[in-house]
Amino acid sequence: MMQRTLSLLLLVAAITPLCAQGGTIVIRAGTVITVSGENYSPGAVLIVDGRIAAVGKDVAEPDKALVINHPEGVVVPGFVDAGCGVGARRGLAESQRAMMPDLRLADALDPSDPAIKRQLAAGTSTWLVLPQDGNVLGGRAAVLRATATGELKVLKSDAGLAVCLRERSYDREREPTSLMGALALLERASAPAYDAAAAVDRGVLVGCHTDREVAVALRLGARAKGRAVLFTTADTCDSVDAAAKAFSGTVFARVLPELSDRLSAVPARHVAAGGVIAFSSAAPELPASALRLCALTAVRGGLAQDAALRALTLSAAELLGVADQVGSISSGKLGDVLVFSKHPADARAQLLRVVQGGVLVTPHGGVVVTPHGGVVVAPASKE
Amino acid sequence: MRILLLPLLLLVFVRGMASAQSAPEQRLLLVGGQVQTSADSAPRKADVLIVGERIEAVGEGLKAEGATLWDATGLVISPAFVDAANLGLLDDSAFRGGAGDMAADMFEGHDSLPRERLARAGIGLVYVDIALQDASRGLVGCVASTDPKGANVTVLERLAGLSFAIGTRAQGIAGRMGRSGEVAAVGEALSAARRYRTSFEKHTKDVEKHAKDMKEAEAKQAKADKPDKPEKTDKKSLPPQKPRIEELHETVLRTLDHKAPLRIEAHWREDIEAALELATKQGLRLVLLGGGEADEVADKLATAKAVVVLGPAQPLWVSPLLAPRRRNDLAAKLDAAGVRIAFMSAGARGYRSDSAPLIAALHVAEGLSEAAALRALTLGAAEAIGLGGRCGSVEPGRLALLQLRTSKLSLDGAAPQKMVFGTSVIDGKKS
Numbered sequence: 001m002m003q004r005t006l007s008l009l010l011l012v013a014a015i016t017p018l019c020a021q022g023g024t025i026v027i028r029a030g031t032v033i034t035v036s037g038e039n040y041s042p043g044a045v046l047i048v049d050g051r052i053a054a055v056g057k058d059v060a061e062p063d064k065a066l067v068i069n070h071p072e073g074v075v076v077p078g079f080v081d082a083g084c085g086v087g088a089r090r091g092l093a094e095s096q097r098a099m100m101p102d103l104r105l106a107d108a109l110d111p112s113d114p115a116i117k118r119q120l121a122a123g124t125s126t127w128l129v130l131p132q133d134g135n136v137l138g139g140r141a142a143v144l145r146a147t148a149t150g151e152l153k154v155l156k157s158d159a160g161l162a163v164c165l166r167e168r169s170y171d172r173e174r175e176p177t178s179l180m181g182a183l184a185l186l187e188r189a190s191a192p193a194y195d196a197a198a199a200v201d202r203g204v205l206v207g208c209h210t211d212r213e214v215a216v217a218l219r220l221g222a223r224a225k226g227r228a229v230l231f232t233t234a235d236t237c238d239s240v241d242a243a244a245k246a247f248s249g250t251v252f253a254r255v256l257p258e259l260s261d262r263l264s265a266v267p268a269r270h271v272a273a274g275g276v277i278a279f280s281s282a283a284p285e286l287p288a289s290a291l292r293l294c295a296l297t298a299v300r301g302g303l304a305q306d307a308a309l310r311a312l313t314l315s316a317a318e319l320l321g322v323a324d325q326v327g328s329i330s331s332g333k334l335g336d337v338l339v340f341s342k343h344p345a346d347a348r349a350q351l352l353r354v355v356q357g358g359v360l361v362t363p364h365g366g367v368v369v370t371p372h373g374g375v376v377v378a379p380a381s382k383e
Numbered sequence: 384m385r386i387l388l389l390p391l392l393l394l395v396f397v398r399g400m401a402s403a404q405s406a407p408e409q410r411l412l413l414v415g416g417q418v419q420t421s422a423d424s425a426p427r428k429a430d431v432l433i434v435g436e437r438i439e440a441v442g443e444g445l446k447a448e449g450a451t452l453w454d455a456t457g458l459v460i461s462p463a464f465v466d467a468a469n470l471g472l473l474d475d476s477a478f479r480g481g482a483g484d485m486a487a488d489m490f491e492g493h494d495s496l497p498r499e500r501l502a503r504a505g506i507g508l509v510y511v512d513i514a515l516q517d518a519s520r521g522l523v524g525c526v527a528s529t530d531p532k533g534a535n536v537t538v539l540e541r542l543a544g545l546s547f548a549i550g551t552r553a554q555g556i557a558g559r560m561g562r563s564g565e566v567a568a569v570g571e572a573l574s575a576a577r578r579y580r581t582s583f584e585k586h587t588k589d590v591e592k593h594a595k596d597m598k599e600a601e602a603k604q605a606k607a608d609k610p611d612k613p614e615k616t617d618k619k620s621l622p623p624q625k626p627r628i629e630e631l632h633e634t635v636l637r638t639l640d641h642k643a644p645l646r647i648e649a650h651w652r653e654d655i656e657a658a659l660e661l662a663t664k665q666g667l668r669l670v671l672l673g674g675g676e677a678d679e680v681a682d683k684l685a686t687a688k689a690v691v692v693l694g695p696a697q698p699l700w701v702s703p704l705l706a707p708r709r710r711n712d713l714a715a716k717l718d719a720a721g722v723r724i725a726f727m728s729a730g731a732r733g734y735r736s737d738s739a740p741l742i743a744a745l746h747v748a749e750g751l752s753e754a755a756a757l758r759a760l761t762l763g764a765a766e767a768i769g770l771g772g773r774c775g776s777v778e779p780g781r782l783a784l785l786q787l788r789t790s791k792l793s794l795d796g797a798a799p800q801k802m803v804f805g806t807s808v809i810d811g812k813k814s
Contacts (some may be wrong), residue, residue: 256699257734257741261500289697296741300796347744348753348794 024048024065029073035314036328047335050358055329070339077328078125078336080316081291082251083280086115087144087152093134103139105129106157115284117150120361122288123351125336126326131162136169136182138162143320148359164207183216204228214239221246229319234266244275249319253280255294264301271307278316296347305345408435411806412447416455419791421776422757426459426791433783436805440779461792462776463507463784465764466739467692468727471496486511487525487541496536501529503798504737507784510768512729522546523634530804542634544769546646550654566657573665576635644769650675670767678713681720690723690767695742696749699733715750724759725767744794757792
């Protein structure tokens with residue numbers, strides 16, 4: 001028994017360095033939804049060394065490639081979670097000062113956060129980690145991802161300046177103490193930092209939870225000249241048209257099955273108004289599966305299934321400024337793909353396979369590593 | 384001639400009275416559609432005759448004089464879904480019951496269920512439960528129709544079942560007594576009802592005996608031929624006080640008679656085993672609510688023919704009291720082990736009260752077959768609410784609670800085209 005364990009450990013040790021690059025995987029399925037281009041039925045995806053090498057009705061099958069067949073399955077890109085706290089558990093708000101433009105989330109990561117593996121198990125390949133809501137200017141957000149074994153990686157360390165206009169950012173024993181005060185601070189004291197952030201790609205990430213806050217945020221959106229993303233909930237239902245025009249996109253959190261029909265319809269209304277939408281899981285406060293649940297709720301509210309999938313993948317990647325790396329199945333992008341039993345915007349769809357950076361992950365945490373034909377089962381992670 | 388006319392007029396009057404007393408029940412004939420008898424069966428061409436609130440006949444080419452015809456061409460007639468525990472418009476925190484509380488008191492005569500929304504989700508019947516707080520003495524649930532017609536909720540079964548809690552939520556409340564105390568309290572509630580029944584039967588016999596004695600005394604007095612003399616009041620001749628049946632006791636008695644389910648909320652393995660043992664000792668079938676670790680005792684649950692009522696596969700918020708070693712594929716495991724399952728929206732924080740079909744679909748996403756999920760939403764739920772054999776399928780004698788869809792029963796999230804409640808057909812789709 002001990003000998004077997006030892007040889008397994010040696011095998012893992014020998015192969016693990018290769019895992020980082022990923023192996024060669026061919027995934028054949030009933031349907032491949034690329035999101036960015038043509039869909040294929042049936043279809044196949046070839047991933048070599050962690051990146052997508054080819055996609056089409058059929059692909060060449062290199063020697064020693066791991067071939068995964070799901071004749072009834074639907075292959076889609078790995079999900080992109082446009083807002084959560086995974087990978088940065090504590091100390092993400094500075095309590096004494098309202099304006100902290102220089103804080104960088106990428107400097108305060110927690111690679112031991114157990115929620116990282118849960119993201120993988122839910123099919124989330126990449127996510128934005130935001131500062132907590134305690135500051136008007138909360139610092140620089142970061143785009144993170146994990147390797148198939150749960151190792152935390154930074155995909156983009158400066159993914160935008162987080163602005164929070166929610167009450168908890170100014171309802172404190174320090175300035176500002178009002179929404180107007182927060183806006184004045186933003187417009188004066190931090191103008192250079194703010195404008196510098198607005199100048200970079202997807203520069204300003206504005207958090208609001210009420211229509212009143214959105215009304216104030218519209219000024220910031222205009223000032224950022226289309227480089228601001230609104231982070232909100234479906235409660236801001238009266239601001240749909242204005243927000244769709246003023247912001248480059250809107251990220252919705254907590255679009256959960258508890259919402260009324262009217263609020264469930266808000267994401268669909270945003271899309272109808274020409275807006276770009278994405279979803280936030282709010283993990284680890286909520287489970288990682290809340291991301292897909294947001295999309296399912298939006299579908300119940302009238303959003304088309306393909307639009308919901310786009311919000312879960314390419315639109316989110318675009319809003320985070322990482323669409324050149326993730327968000328769709330196209331040659332050159334990272335090999336993050338999911339195999340579902342049905343369209344993932346159907347509540348019944350079972351997540352059958354997760355491939356992260358070209359490495360196969362089991363849906364419930366156990367990792368199967370497949371570098372160039374070898375297969376190793378690593379310890380399963382706990383849900 | 385007058386002598387002949389009088390009996391004739393009397394006859395007409397009496398017949399008129401009789402027909403007024405028992406007005407013919409309304410009849411509805413659904414024609415031209417296909418019938419999916421239950422979640423497991425394939426649709427076949429058949430008509431459905433409904434009389435009053437029940438299905439009278441299912442078959443091809445049915446004729447029914449005086450029935451309203453409704454053209455179901457292109458539609459599949461299938462059983463409506465049943466939510467095995469629902470809190471209505473009141474959330475978990477707003478609706479906490481005390482021992483002996485009656486759900487019906489809070490729902491009957493009120494517009495307390497989102498009936499239109501429930502009907503649009505294909506749900507025809509809900510078991511209205513009360514969030515358990517002081518639940519060791521039992522709370523009385525009711526079964527309500529989601530028929531959107533009328534101002535208020537229609538309660539079909541007022542004393543539908545008893546709910547208790549062992550461990551979990553009950554133990555989180557200050558002053559609770561712990562698992563053994565909870566089990567003892569449930570057992571005592573059932574034993575007390577048994578004693579009550581004995582006492583009630585004795586009282587009933589006493590009343591009958593007293594009535595007989597009084598009759599005999601009157602006969603004696605008539606023989607004595609002393610009508611003018613007023614009878615002396617004799618305290619002993621007063622009838623014994625008629626025993627009053629409290630609704631809680633009546634429900635416990637219905638439970639003991641297998642007419643209403645014994646529902647116990649338990650999540651941890653040890654609590655589930657305690658609930659199962661209690662039900663087995665009392666000779667009752669257990670309906671287990673929650674059952675987070677039920678897969679660990681799946682064989683025992685299957686043997687005892689218990690029904691496990693499940694919330695969401697991946698709960699959004701779970702209190703530490705309710706967070707045992709729960710698996711997302713719990714429903715799939717229980718089904719594979721032969722345990723009967725049903726679904727509930729009660730206690731599913733983050734989900735609306737019409738979410739039972741969505742909750743079922745999310746269990747399908749975790750490995751449960753869709754057929755099993757549909758069975759759980761119909762026949763499984765019927766058993767869980769004590770209406771096994773009375774709803775959950777399209778068969779003669781069952782309650783006419785139906786959904787009409789363009790295809791066979793499914794969890795695709797689409798609203799049914801129509802819902803049928805007795806003889807009324809209403810729009811399932813949003814207007």
